[in-house]
Amino acid sequence: MQSQVQTTEETYDEFPKITQEGLDDLRKRIGVKITDTAEPWNYEATRDGIRHYAHGIGDANPLWCDPAYAAKTKYGDVIALPSFLFSTSRIVSGYVGGLPGVHAMWSGADWTWHKPIRRNDVITTQAWLKDLVEHQTRFAGRSIQQIYHVDFYNQDGDLLAEADSWCFRTERDHARDKGSKYTHVRERALRRYSDEELQEAFKLYANEKVQGATVRYWDDVTEGEELPTMLKGPMTVTGFIAYAQGWGGLYIRANRLAWQQSSAHPGLGIKNRFGVPDCPERVHWDEEFAHRVGAPGAYDYGPERCSWLTHHMTNWMGDDGFLRRATSKIRRHNPEGDMVFIKGKVKRKYIEDGRHLVEIEQEAHNQDGELSVLGTGVVELLKR
Structure with missing residues (x-):
């Protein structure tokens, strides 16, 4: 049952809290394989599924999207971009269990890929809760980092990839009323870009290069060299929905299926302005609801941002x-309104188990220089 809490400006529902009982129950699940996970958006890496995911992050690489082009590569057909696997597992994408009604924010992942994901591969997964870690944050005070592990297999039983991913479980009321992280964002005037500002940023789109069939040899890479800066944005609700179309979302359901979901999980549906239970995922397109949970406004998806880095x-x-x-x-x-500039550089190049590898460091900042995301990668390249 949600009670009413009066603030100086508006009246909001009071959301459920993180309780010791809820944490104790959740800890019992650590290491136990999950057998009742929600149906994934994609069971198979179809041509359309791959393309929809790629387009959802603004990636038109012909290796993922153009069968005629891909036929001339060593793969002989389109393959899936690495981050496509987000669409084959609700768990790695942030579908968390326990602590009903407590907000979940997808906050990071650690991926390892073993084999390419080929067109029409059938993907199966195994997943379990790996750990719970308590933190104190500026955004919401006491927060619980909920870490899952997922293994991804193809139809032949080959391990394609494995990943740890984590969400932070936060108390919505604390984030809204006491969190200090986004005070300056909520107080600043609405940003409007001039045509000149947009044209300057869009030069990065005009000059974005896909290395493609031109081989980048390990021998030619130097430590300290920079990757081209990549632009994402300006952020729009349209862009967030484009990602959800390829990824599938976690809780986006319509009509009877939405009713079934909220009936099966009463803590999931949060009433909208019409008094109708609606999914918590609407923080990504509903600005008023985003403010209710302490966010600065409708915002991008976590797996989306991870996919931008890859x-x-x-x-x-x-x-x-x-x-x-x-x-x-x-x-x-x-x-909404933010731009994100992704930069990277080569930290080191090395040989391991006969593979010629390059380690990359990444940082992304918004238009005001605020840190958005940190990333790292290891790329295997051919040697001359």
């Missing part, structure tokens, strides 16, 4: 490179 590296490495590892650690929301 896009940055796959553009650079080319068709013959292979992304072995990638990590992402989200540091703030990217609300």
Whole structure:
């Protein structure tokens, strides 16, 4: 039951709290394989599924999207971009259990890929809760980092990839009323870009390069060299929805299916302005609801941002490179209107188990220089 809490400006519902009982119950699940996970958006890496995901992050690489082009590569057909696997598991994408009604924010992942994801591969997963870690945050005070592990297999039983991903479970009321992280964002005037500002930023789109069929050799890479800066944004609700179309969302349901979901999970549905239970995922397109949970406004998806970082590296490495590892650690929301500039540099190059590898460091900042996300990657390249 939600009670009413009066603030100086508006009256909001009071949301459920993190309780010791809820945490104790959740800890019992650590290490236990999950067998009742929600249906994934994609069971198979179809041509359309791959393309929809790629377009959802603004990636038109022909290796993912153009069968005629891909037929001339070593793969002989389109393959899936590495981050496509987000669409094959609700768990890795932030579908958390326990602590009903407590907000979940997807906040990072640590990926390892072992084999390419080929067209029409059938993906199965195994997942379990790995750990719970308590934190004190500026955004919401006491927060619980809920870490899951997921393994991804193809139809032959080959391990394609594995990932740890985590959400922070936060108390919505505390984030809204006492959180200090976004006070300056909520207080600043609405940003309007001039045509000149947009044209300057859009030069990065005009000059964005996909390495493609031109081989980037390990021999030619130097430590300290910079990757081209990649632009994402300006953030729009349209862009967030474009990502959800390819990724599938966690809780987006319509009509009877929405009713079934809220009936099965009463703590999930949060009443909208019409008094109708609606999914918590609407923080990504409903500005009023985003403010209710303490966010600065409707904002991007966490897996979306992780996918931008991998896009940055796959553009650079080319068709013959292979992304072995990638990590992402989200540091703030990217609300509507923000631009994000992704930068990277080569930290080191090395040989391991006969593979010629390049380690990359990434940082992304918004137009005001605020840190959005940190990332790392390991790319395998051909040697001359």
